[in-house]
Amino acid sequence: MVNASRYSKLQNALVSRRRLVFMQQVYQKRSLQVNAAFSPLLPPSKQRTACLPVNKQAVLDQILSLLNAELAALTRAAQGAFAAATDPDSKAENKYDTRTLEASYVARGQAQRVAELQEAVRAFGALSGTPLESGAAVTLGALVSLALPGEVAHYFLGPFAGGTEVLHEGQEVVVITPASALGQKLLGKRTGDAVAMQPGVFAKVVAVV
Secondary structure, eight states: OHHHHHHHHHHHHHHHHHHHHHHHHHHHHHHHHHHHHTSOSSOHHHHHHHSOOSOHHHHHHHHHHHHHHHHHHHHHHHHHHHHHHHOGGGOOSSTTOOHHHHHHHHHHHHHHHHHHHHHHHHHHHTSOOSOOOTTOOOOTTOEEEEEETTEEEEEEEOSSOTTOEEEETTEEEEEEOTTSHHHHHHTTOOTTOEEEEETTEEEEEEEEO
8 A cells, every 4th residue: 555655646746747848848838939029030131121111101192192193083984973963864674674773883982982081081191200319119100110020011101092002211111000900009109119929929029100
């Protein structure tokens, strides 16, 4: 009985030891992941070439130019659709002829999109191209650079037009809105803060302009 008791105690000790080693490994792995979020994700040489030149006004002007060009093209298309929908010669020939109805739907949709673009142009035009003060938090109108594994990504936090892309100084800048998932994560962040992009993957804010 004594030997059996000692054997049982040795077994329990061995199991406990294995659990302790496993927990230590998990802790070390998690620590490495967290520390990686706060350490540079690119070598210094690549960081220098990947960082976006600080010219926020130029980026804002490019976004506005793109939106204005889209607005002009869509306005012309909306005018054409409206003319087609109201043309007396386009009256339905019979009850199965839906061309006029379809044209009116197209005209209505394009008119709505024109109104949205006009609002976007007004909102972006009201933003300041002046860089934020050093140490400022991400807010509407901020130009943000994020260090990701292997690259640096650049985002402009705008009021509308999420997904709009412009090329500035050879670097792609993507417009995101505060309502987007990434926009919500970035609001209030400062240079040096970590952002959880997805489980186990972090980005580091390297610039807020």
